[in-house]
Amino acid sequence: MSTHIGAKKGDIADKILLPGDPLRAKYIAENFLEDVTCYNEVRGMYGYTGTYKGERISVQGTGMGVPSISIYVNELIQEYDVQKLIRVGTCGAIQKDVKVRDVILAQSSTSDSQMNRMVFGGIDFAPTANFDLLKDAYDTGVEKGLKLRVGNVFTSDSFYRDNGLELFEKLANYQVLAVEMEATALYTIAAKYNRQALAVLTVSDHILTGEETSAEERQTTFNDMIEVALDAAIK
Numbered sequence: 001m002s003t004h005i006g007a008k009k010g011d012i013a014d015k016i017l018l019p020g021d022p023l024r025a026k027y028i029a030e031n032f033l034e035d036v037t038c039y040n041e042v043r044g045m046y047g048y049t050g051t052y053k054g055e056r057i058s059v060q061g062t063g064m065g066v067p068s069i070s071i072y073v074n075e076l077i078q079e080y081d082v083q084k085l086i087r088v089g090t091c092g093a094i095q096k097d098v099k100v101r102d103v104i105l106a107q108s109s110t111s112d113s114q115m116n117r118m119v120f121g122g123i124d125f126a127p128t129a130n131f132d133l134l135k136d137a138y139d140t141g142v143e144k145g146l147k148l149r150v151g152n153v154f155t156s157d158s159f160y161r162d163n164g165l166e167l168f169e170k171l172a173n174y175q176v177l178a179v180e181m182e183a184t185a186l187y188t189i190a191a192k193y194n195r196q197a198l199a200v201l202t203v204s205d206h207i208l209t210g211e212e213t214s215a216e217e218r219q220t221t222f223n224d225m226i227e228v229a230l231d232a233a234i235k
């Protein structure tokens with residue numbers, strides 16, 4: 001086992017979905033995968049391996065924020081040699097024409113996290129999704145008749161912030177679509193180890209209009225996002 005994942009080598013597939021919420025991992029395993037085994041319960045951060053359309057695939061909760069997802073992504077890559085990592089998360093929209101329940105493919109991530117500044121000194125690294133995975137996810141969405149949004153997202157270190165609206169308006173003016181809390185870390189760590197990564201996000205609330213989904217909906221009803229991620233993972 002690794003420090004935070006109680007799995008043996010070989011228990012985790014080379015493709016993995018990464019929801020922030022461990023109960024979303026359980027939901028995905030129970031509703032989309034076959035022949036499922038639970039390989040991790042450490043810290044309640046459930047991890048499962050099963051099959052989807054005959055292909056072996058895992059799903060692992062990551063917790064919220066850059067430090068938490070960084071722990072899981074580092075261990076999944078370094079200890080379990082995972083190759084393809086797809087975050088399936090929620091986000092808050094900041095563009096007027098992005099609606100609650102829309103699905104976003106995060107092409108890139110802007111962030112207030114210090115993670116990359118610590119790694120690169122004064123240089124602003126540009127965390128970017130893997131193009132092949134992004135294209136596979138986009139094509140999957142088109143096949144399903146979904147109108148996916150593709151663009152830059154803001155990975156925030158704060159869920160609650162003073163003067164948030166001012167910042168979000170500025171980011172929206174620069175075409176950033178939505179706010180979440182993990183993509184920048186996923187993209188940077190995947191780049192370091194030359195692995196494929198993508199964040200697929202469902203809009204759970206609209207920061208400008210105040211419209212939102214319930215906690216139960218966040219946990220269970222994001223099936224479009226999950227199917228796009230699963231089908232892209234096995235393409």
Ligand SMILES: O=P(O)(O)O[C@H]1O[C@H](CO)[C@@H](O)[C@H]1O
Nearest residue numbers: 019020021064089090180181
């Ligand atoms: O629904 P998840 O995947 O946790 O993603 C979003 O929800 C959490 C905040 O409520 C943050 O982790 C944010 O990135």
Ligand SMILES: O=c1cc[nH]c(=O)[nH]1
Nearest residue numbers: 090091092179180181
């Ligand atoms: O990080 C997040 C996730 C969902 N909604 C938000 O407003 N922020």
